[in-house]
Amino acid sequence: xxxxxxxxxxxxxxxxxxxxxxxxxxxxxxxxxxxxxxxxxxxxxxxxxxxxxxxxxxxxxxxxxxxxxxxxxxxxxxxxxxxxxxxxxxxxxxxxxxxxxxxxxxxxxxxxxxxxxxxxxxxxxxxxxxxxxxxxxxxxxxxxxxxxxxxxxxxxxxxxxxxxxxxxxxxxxxxxxxxxxxxxxxxxxxxxxxxxxxxxxxxxxxxxxxxxxxxxxxxxxxxxxxxxxxxxxxxxxxxxxxxxxxxxxxxxxxxxxxxxxxxxxxxxxxxxxxxxxxxxxxxxxxxxxxxxxxxxxxx
Numbered sequence: 001x002x003x004x005x006x007x008x009x010x011x012x013x014x015x016x017x018x019x020x021x022x023x024x025x026x027x028x029x030x031x032x033x034x035x036x037x038x039x040x041x042x043x044x045x046x047x048x049x050x051x052x053x054x055x056x057x058x059x060x061x062x063x064x065x066x067x068x069x070x071x072x073x074x075x076x077x078x079x080x081x082x083x084x085x086x087x088x089x090x091x092x093x094x095x096x097x098x099x100x101x102x103x104x105x106x107x108x109x110x111x112x113x114x115x116x117x118x119x120x121x122x123x124x125x126x127x128x129x130x131x132x133x134x135x136x137x138x139x140x141x142x143x144x145x146x147x148x149x150x151x152x153x154x155x156x157x158x159x160x161x162x163x164x165x166x167x168x169x170x171x172x173x174x175x176x177x178x179x180x181x182x183x184x185x186x187x188x189x190x191x192x193x194x195x196x197x198x199x200x201x202x203x204x205x206x207x208x209x210x211x212x213x214x215x216x217x218x219x220x221x222x223x224x225x226x227x228x229x230x231x232x233x234x235x236x237x238x239x240x241x242x243x244x245x246x247x248x249x250x251x252x253x254x255x256x257x258x259x260x261x262x263x264x265x266x267x268x269x270x271x272x273x274x275x276x277x278x279x280x281x282x283x284x285x286x287x288x289x290x291x292x293x294x295x296x297x298x299x
Contacts, residue, residue, distance in 0.1 A: 045096035048260035056237035097256035099289035
């Protein structure tokens with residue numbers, strides 16, 4: 001029986017344990033608003049922790065990504081200083097272990113950053129999961145492959161890769177619906193006084209209680225502690241999936257994500273991935289900082 005990293009809403013088989021009862025799976029008592037910007041390297045660096053949290057405690061919460069507009073409504077000065085942006089990206093990659101290639105800003109700078117945010121909202125019109133898959137893929141294109149994610153051909157190709165209805169996506173990209181959805185996110189960002197990204201705000205079922213806000217990147221244990229505080233109980237983490245199941249589910253992951261999720265050293269991760277590579281289950285994708293892996297399927 002395979003474990004679904006995202007919990008009950010993803011229509012895959014779920015492993016139930018005494019700590020993971022049927023009622024818990026249906027209820028999802030906590031909602032986490034994740035304020036991000038597609039161009040923010042620190043938001044990209046949050047990915048390993050979000051994956052691990054979803055795998056270990058996804059039965060207790062849902063994630064709602066909110067586009068903050070912190071970068072895409074443009075602090076114009078920064079985008080006029082590509083060297084400065086390059087340095088920020090490179091330092092973030094070195095510090096966090098999630099590769100991002102700052103040379104993008106010198107070689108293929110993003111022309112109209114706000115278009116990427118509208119595209120994400122257009123993808124979300126086909127479902128929240130579709131929006132999350134689309135956001136992840138454009139982050140990969142930009143941080144790893146130095147693509148200008150404001151170009152229509154790049155966005156259409158991403159829509160195709162994440163199995164959206166491409167014609168519908170193209171219509172929505174130029175519709176007022178996507179623009180209104182983005183404006184709602186920007187309004188929410190302002191109302192919740194989110195001034196730094198990434199920011200996570202945890203809400204529980206009690207409407208009277210305010211959410212708990214965490215701004216910036218923190219060790220994984222901090223997010224677990226806040227989640228348990230909102231739940232007012234101390235559940236055990238769910239069993240982790242087999243490595244091959246994990247890679248299969250996500251399709252494309254980095255060494256850093258694997259190390260964080262499985263609590264492995266870099267050496268252990270490299271060793272385990274080499275085994276899968278020899279079995280031709282994955283292919284290695286070298287990037288500027290570290291390695292990513294693409295799932296090829298069972299042989």
